Amino acid sequence: MSLNSTDNNFMKIAVDLAKKGAGKVSPNPLVGALIVKDGSIIGKGFHTKFGGNHAEVNAIGNNSVIDSTMYVTLEPCNHHGKTPPCTERIITEKIQRVIVGSIDPNPRMQGKGIEYLKKHDIDVSVGILNSETDELIRFYAYWKNTGYPFVTVKLAVSGDGFIAGTDGQSKWISCPESRTEVHQMRAEYDAVLIGTNTLLLDNPALTVRHVTGRNPNRIVIDRRGRAKSTMRVFADNADRIFYFSMIRRKDIPTRVTQILLNENEFNLSLILKILGENEQQSILMEGGAKLATSLIEKNLCNEIILYQAQKDFCNGISFNESLIPKYGFQIFDRSQSGIDKKITYRRDYV
Numbered sequence: 001m002s003l004n005s006t007d008n009n010f011m012k013i014a015v016d017l018a019k020k021g022a023g024k025v026s027p028n029p030l031v032g033a034l035i036v037k038d039g040s041i042i043g044k045g046f047h048t049k050f051g052g053n054h055a056e057v058n059a060i061g062n063n064s065v066i067d068s069t070m071y072v073t074l075e076p077c078n079h080h081g082k083t084p085p086c087t088e089r090i091i092t093e094k095i096q097r098v099i100v101g102s103i104d105p106n107p108r109m110q111g112k113g114i115e116y117l118k119k120h121d122i123d124v125s126v127g128i129l130n131s132e133t134d135e136l137i138r139f140y141a142y143w144k145n146t147g148y149p150f151v152t153v154k155l156a157v158s159g160d161g162f163i164a165g166t167d168g169q170s171k172w173i174s175c176p177e178s179r180t181e182v183h184q185m186r187a188e189y190d191a192v193l194i195g196t197n198t199l200l201l202d203n204p205a206l207t208v209r210h211v212t213g214r215n216p217n218r219i220v221i222d223r224r225g226r227a228k229s230t231m232r233v234f235a236d237n238a239d240r241i242f243y244f245s246m247i248r249r250k251d252i253p254t255r256v257t258q259i260l261l262n263e264n265e266f267n268l269s270l271i272l273k274i275l276g277e278n279e280q281q282s283i284l285m286e287g288g289a290k291l292a293t294s295l296i297e298k299n300l301c302n303e304i305i306l307y308q309a310q311k312d313f314c315n316g317i318s319f320n321e322s323l324i325p326k327y328g329f330q331i332f333d334r335s336q337s338g339i340d341k342k343i344t345y346r347r348d349y350v
């Protein structure tokens with residue numbers, strides 16, 4: 001059956017539903033589902049938490065869904081995981097049509113759910129609002145395909161390109177609206193990463209305070225073991241804290257996961273691989289310039305977000321913005337965040 005603008009509108013609702021799971025479902029993907037019968041919505045659902053019901057099951061609920069159409073942002077699962085296969089439920093409930101946004105990049109899936117539904121005479125269409133449904137699963141897809149976390153480098157820069165003043169202080173470069181946006185990102189990414197100098201100069205808490213949401217996991221890269229054990233990143237208010245160093249620290253709280261690497265092993269590629277193995281799917285890098293530069297130069301960064309403030313610093317710690325085009329990043333989005341300009345750059349990746 002051909003698709004039309006009504007199908008687009010229904011899928012858009014499913015996309016918006018999926019977004020409600022942000023920050024709660026990792027390492028699963030964000031998924032939304034909608035059930036429509038005779039032109040009316042009879043069920044809505046999204047994946048609400050890791051290990052919980054899938055979006056399709058939440059949308060079905062206790063509704064009578066015989067001969068209905070399901071709009072689902074991601075191919076329904078076809079395997080027993082933490083929950084039974086959604087394909088079986090769709091077949092048992094006698095749903096007539098299933099409209100899918102994205103194919104599941106999980107090697108166990110990759111179209112198998114769609115094939116299974118078709119084999120059971122369900123009318124399946126794939127690819128509607130594909131750019132929006134792919135966007136929902138960009139962290140999950142990158143991690144499933146590569147084993148590495150999706151890394152966003154976020155920096156606030158002064159009008160003249162500095163990320164901190166001469167005293168090393170970077171507080172209050174960006175405006176309150178930008179800081180609130182960053183707290184929202186913290187609530188949605190699995191983890192926040194910082195470099196040693198930022199740790200020592202700023203002693204950041206890296207928690208979510210300006211919006212409602214859970215604190216992200218924290219990752220500290222401190223090769224020479226210079227962090228003080230009392231620093232705020234080690235506070236007991238995040239699920240997981242990863243500390244990468246060449247030096248074992250007896251004074252750091254035991255709940256911090258210390259990962260010791262020797263001099264030959266101590267590189268960002270191995271560090272990110274280990275984080276991927278620990279199911280960290282998305283990482284927000286929040287400082288500073290040296291760590292950001294290393295990630296970009298080693299092709300370990302997927303996205304760069306710059307908040308460009310109005311004020312000039314004239315001197316201080318700078319970030320070399322010419323790296324952005326040099327390493328293949330292009331402008332993906334430009335917007336205004338309060339009085340700051342926000343520019344998002346992306347590069348092609350698998």
Ligand SMILES: NC(=O)c1ccc[n+]([C@@H]2O[C@H](COP(=O)([O-])OP(=O)(O)OC[C@H]3O[C@@H](n4cnc5c(N)ncnc54)[C@H](OP(=O)(O)O)[C@@H]3O)[C@@H](O)[C@H]2O)c1
Nearest residue numbers: 155156163164168170195196197198287288289290291294
């Ligand atoms: N405006 C903003 O958005 C923003 C955000 C955060 C921070 N800041 C400011 O940035 C300043 C700090 O930035 P920074 O550029 O001086 O330092 P940084 O990036 O915070 O930390 C640099 C350190 O990180 C480690 N590192 C970097 N690349 C590495 C790699 N490839 N492998 C292993 N370790 C690596 C190294 O530690 P070792 O020397 O121990 O090896 C390096 O000295 C502070 O003033 C802070 O206030 C600004």
